[in-house]
Amino acid sequence: SQQGEEDPQALSIQEGENATMNCSYKTSINNLQWYRQNSGRGLVHLILIRSNEREKHSGRLRVTLDTSKKSSSLLITASRAADTASYFCATDAGGTSYGKLTFGQGTILTVHP
Amino acid sequence: KAGVTQTPRYLIKTRGQQVTLSCSPISGHRSVSWYQQTPGQGLQFLFEYFSETQRNKGNFPGRFSGRQFSNSRSEMNVSTLELGDSALYLCASSPRTSGGETQYFGPGTRLLVL
Numbered sequence: 001s002q003q004g005e006e007d008p009q010a011l012s013i014q015e016g017e018n019a020t021m022n023c024s025y026k027t028s029i030n031n032l033q034w035y036r037q038n039s040g041r042g043l044v045h046l047i048l049i050r051s052n053e054r055e056k057h058s059g060r061l062r063v064t065l066d067t068s069k070k071s072s073s074l075l076i077t078a079s080r081a082a083d084t085a086s087y088f089c090a091t092d093a094g095g096t097s098y099g100k101l102t103f104g105q106g107t108i109l110t111v112h113p
Numbered sequence: 114k115a116g117v118t119q120t121p122r123y124l125i126k127t128r129g130q131q132v133t134l135s136c137s138p139i140s141g142h143r144s145v146s147w148y149q150q151t152p153g154q155g156l157q158f159l160f161e162y163f164s165e166t167q168r169n170k171g172n173f174p175g176r177f178s179g180r181q182f183s184n185s186r187s188e189m190n191v192s193t194l195e196l197g198d199s200a201l202y203l204c205a206s207s208p209r210t211s212g213g214e215t216q217y218f219g220p221g222t223r224l225l226v227l
Binding site for chain 2: 043105
């Protein structure tokens with residue numbers, strides 16, 4: 001079963017604009033991760049934020065985590081056509097949930113040149 | 114380091130057959146997780162292996178099984194294939210010493226059941 005909801009389901013923007021995707025989840029987590037997937041290929045890890053962190057940056061990516069609201073957001077600044085992909089949030093509940101990530105449904109991002 | 118590799122990349126089978134998929138993790142990674150991705154259900158966790166032991170299992174029928182070898186390579190097997198088993202099967206590896214670590218995914222095996 002899916003842990004969370006992602007919003008929006010699809011996002012279409014122009015190159016140079018910022019893209020924001022949101023993710024909500026239902027249960028307590030150890031960390032939350034964001035992944036990118038191009039055209040049904042493997043997932044590429046973008047960033048991991050732990051439950052005791054509120055914000056994290058990596059290049060053009062900014063992730064926030066609000067554990068009180070059970071939500072996270074991914075901001076991609078100055079988008080490029082190459083950022084066109086599906087983006088997934090995934091939660092790790094920790095404890096005995098060995099190796100299990102629970103994924104949201106994903107946001108399809110299209111960046112127009 | 115080489116990334117996670119999966120073989121074969123594409124597979125076509127017919128209902129009732131069985132299939133075995135293989136995953137080689139990143140060198141030094143001891144945990145391998147398997148996921149199924151379908152348009153309807155999204156990405157769903159199948160199982161995880163660490164040091165040849167299955168530590169966690171998702172909500173899939175017993176037709177789905179796996180194993181891990183001493184070199185951390187893993188295989189998953191699906192017996193008595195059904196049309197609904199058509200999916201992209203992804204494996205991921207991580208060092209997974211204490212948990213809460215990044216998983217690194219392979220390119221996937223796309224299975225089509227006719």
